[in-house]
Amino acid sequence: MTYTRGDLNLTDPDRGYVHFVLYAEPDKGAVSAINASISVEKRTPLAREWFDRLERIEPNALHTTLVSPGDISKLFHACVYEDKDSPAAVGGSGCTCFQTFYDPEFRLPVIGNHFRTVSGNIETWTYNTYAPLDLRPNDRFGSLIIDYRSSGSTDFWIRTTDGLLSFLPEQEGHGYGIGYGGGGPGALAQYVQQLIASDGQDTAAINNRSSQVDDRISSWAYSATNARSQELTLPDLRRILDC
Numbered sequence: 608m609t610y611t612r613g614d615l616n617l618t619d620p621d622r623g624y625v626h627f628v629l630y631a632e633p634d635k636g637a638v639s640a641i642n643a644s645i646s647v648e649k650r651t652p653l654a655r656e657w658f659d660r661l662e663r664i665e666p667n668a669l670h671t672t673l674v675s676p677g678d679i680s681k682l683f684h685a686c687v688y689e690d691k692d693s694p695a696a697v698g699g700s701g702c703t704c705f706q707t708f709y710d711p712e713f714r715l716p717v718i719g720n721h722f723r724t725v726s727g728n729i730e731t732w733t734y735n736t737y738a739p740l741d742l743r744p745n746d747r748f749g750s751l752i753i754d755y756r757s758s759g760s761t762d763f764w765i766r767t768t769d770g771l772l773s774f775l776p777e778q779e780g781h782g783y784g785i786g787y788g789g790g791g792p793g794a795l796a797q798y799v800q801q802l803i804a805s806d807g808q809d810t811a812a813i814n815n816r817s818s819q820v821d822d823r824i825s826s827w828a829y830s831a832t833n834a835r836s837q838e839l840t841l842p843d844l845r846r847i848l849d850c
């Protein structure tokens with residue numbers, strides 16, 4: 608899909624964060640055209656903090672964009688904890704259900720995918736949603752949080768000056784990373800450069816990946832020694848340029 612920012616008015620002047628554009632084909636269904644998809648497990652305190660503000664709601668059209676077409680009907684099946692005879696139940700105590708939520712702060716759809724073995728010795732919840740394209744108009748950048756797990760899945764968050772947690776704004780297909788030589792750390796370096804250059808004012812997802820990034824910021828993002836959990840305020844980020 609090709610578009611430029613000037614082609615689409617994606618921002619509601621009052622809300623700022625209403626900017627969903629879907630890409631749809633009759634035989635494939637609809638997916639997000641711009642917002643990056645995010646998958647997070649409720650394992651870290653930050654993920655739990657985010658989860659605790661979600662509101663459970665009935666499935667709607669936006670939730671169907673977060674699952675494959677073959678799984679859409681499963682959005683309507685009860686969890687084994689609510690109905691042990693549900694089509695999502697396995698052997699009366701296992702479960703492969705989906706639950707549907709939304710984030711009332713950023714108004715983003717969220718899907719919870721339950722996996723529970725019949726014995727119950729393995730039980731996980733994985734949450735799929737979209738990253739916002741920017742913070743809301745009155746949100747101010749407070750800190751960048753890298754929630755690192757050695758398993759390789761790292762969550763990237765922003766804490767606003769009001770204490771609100773947001774996924775790092777991200778466009779489809781970019782993906783952030785740290786501690787290796789690849790596109791993920793390159794995207795993170797670009798975002799950090801944008802934050803520093805704008806004094807934390809420009810928090811929008813990067814949509815021009817060709818811009819030059821300072822070598823010191825790239826080195827920081829690619830260095831394995833920085834692949835750890837850390838919370839970085841604007842002065843912390845500026846210190847990268849002192850290295």
Ligand SMILES: [Zn+2]
Binds near residue numbers: 688695702703721
């Ligand atoms: Zn379930």
